Amino acid sequence: MQFSSFSDFINMGGYGFYVWLSFGAAALLLTLLIISSKTGHQKIIKQIAQRKNREDKLRQAKKIKQQQAAKQNADLKEVTR
C-alpha cells in the first residue's frame, strides 16, 4: 500500500485532480459505450420486429385486395352473363 490514509489516496501526492480526471473520464466513456452497445441489441430487435409487422400488414392488405378484385371480377362476369 502506497498511501497512509484515504485522504492521502484521494490527494495522490498533489496530482489528485489529474489522476481522478483521467480515471473518471475513462470510466465514464467506457460506461456510456457499454450501455449503448447493450441497449443496441434490444433496439435492433425491436426495429426488426416493427419491420416484420409492417411487412405482414402489407402482405395481408395485398391479400385482401386480391380477394376483393377476384370477387369483383366474378361479380362482373355474373352480370355480363
Place this chain on the structure above:
Amino acid sequence: MWKWLHPYANPEVTYHFTNKLLPWLVALAAIFLSIGLVWALLFAPADYQQGHSFRIFYIHVPAASLSMGIYFAMAIAAFSSLVWQLKLADASAAALAPVGAVFTAIALITGAAWGKPMWGTWWIWDARLTSELILLFLYLGIIALHSAFEDKNLAGKAAGILTLVGVINIPIIKYSVEWWNTLHQGSTVSKLGKPAMSLEMLWPFLFCFVGFSLLVGVIVSLRFRNEILARNSIRPWVRELVSQHTKA
C-alpha cells in the same frame, strides 16, 4: 484451415458463438481489470520523477496502444470484406469503429490530464498528439460512413475504403516520437529486450493492458451481435429470434 473456418462464416453460427463467448469474456475482463486497477492505484510505487501522476500511465498507455491495435484489426476486417466480400468481416469492422473511437478519446483525454502537470500544457500540436487526434477523426469519419447509407453493404464498402486509406496514419503515430522532436516520451514498455520499467510497475501495467484488451473483446462482441442482426434482418433465423424475444 478453411474447412475449420467455414462454419464461422455462417452468421447464425457466429451469432450464437458470440453469445456463448460473452460471459467468459466479461468474467475474465472483470478479473484482470479489478486486479490491474487496484494494483495500479494503490500498490504500484510512485514514479521517482512524476510522483503519483504516473498512475495515469496505467490507463493512458493501454488505451493508446489499443486505439492503434483496434484500427489495425478494423483495417484487416475492411480489407477482407472488400476483397473476399465476407459479410461478417464487414460486421466486425462496423463493430470495432466506435470502440476504437472511445479508446482514442480516452488516450487523448488522459494524455492531456497527464501533460498538464508534467509538461505544463494540456495540449501541444506536436507529431504524436496531432496524429492521434487525426486517428480520432478517422474513426469518426468511418462511423459516420457506416451509418450514412441505408444499404449496409454499400456503407461497409465506403467505410472500408476510408479505413484502408487511413492505415497510413498508424505507423506515423507509432514512430512519431522517433521521427520528430516531441514533448512526448519514447516508449517504455515495448522497447526490444528489457523494458525500461521496474517489474513493480510492469506487472500492474500488464494486468491493466490484458484487462482493457478483454474489455475491448466484450464491447466488440456486444456490438458485433447487433451488426449481425442488422445485416441479416430478413433471414428466417433472425425473424424467429426476434419473435422469441418480443414474445418474452
